[in-house]
Amino acid sequence: MLFSSRQLFGSPGIHYNLEEVFMASSDISSNSVLTLPEKCVYNASVHVRMGFIRRTFGIFTFHYFITSVITSGIILFPLVRFYVNENTWLIMITFPLFMVSYFVLLLKREEKVINFILLILHIAVQAALIAIIVTWNDSFAALQAFEISAFLYFVVFLFTFQFKTDYNSLLIFIICLILIFPAAGSLQAFLGTTEEEVILSVVISIVLLFFHIYGINKIMKWQSPDEYILAVINLYLLPFKVFGLN
Secondary structure, eight states: OOOOHHHHHOOTTOOOOHHHHHHHHHHHOSSOOOOOOTTSGGGSOHHHHHHHHHHHHHHHHHHHHHHHHHHHHHHTSHHHHHHHHHOTHHHHHHHHHHHHHHHHHHHTTTSTTHHHHHHHHHHHHHHHHHHHHHHHHTOHHHHHHHHHHHHHHHHHHHHTTOOSSOOOHHHHHHHHHHHHHHHHHHHHHHHOOOHHHHHHHHHHHHHHHHHHHHHHHHHTTTOOTTOHHHHHHHHHHHHHHHTTOO
8 A cells, every 4th residue: 555745744734625535536536435534633623633643642652651661670770680581481471461451452442441541551561571572682772762762752742732833744753853863872871872772773763753653644534533542552553454454
């Protein structure tokens, strides 16, 4: 499935009209149907769109912050790192819990309140699993990538508190690219990572950022503004949706 750059990054201040969408789709092909739900985020006001982005990226910030804290707490303290490395049974507990929480989250993704609780539990289990894997491999590049991602998503979260400028994915991506190098340099001085690890962490952070920005732009085309929890959960399903597997 191919997507144009306009679908990928979007344009600020554009409000899609259903009649225009239907006319455009009929001009392209009589068999193709391009529709956007009336109550999707893209059809909402600037205030609503920015609120939706604020909530979703707030969850992403929390996700990577928790992952960074748990991973740092294990890998930076020798006694804790030794305990994790010597007890392989930890992975035998966290991985099944991760899979169970994932499938339960998908099954209950449309049930409000409970999906929020399950999302927090899933994030916590996922963070613990990632921390154990990173510790086993002594991957400071991965740790630095999570910390950079938490910082970048927090920047996007702060950006959403202004409403004079509409959400623009390309602008956000450029701002994050500008900030990613100072953040990586500061973390290198603190963690003492090598240049190769810094480069790898920057690449991982850019890939994660691109995936989340791309995913949010796709999800905003069908998700209701008040269903931001469902939007975050649907982001896990995005690869399956892109390849038509769901």
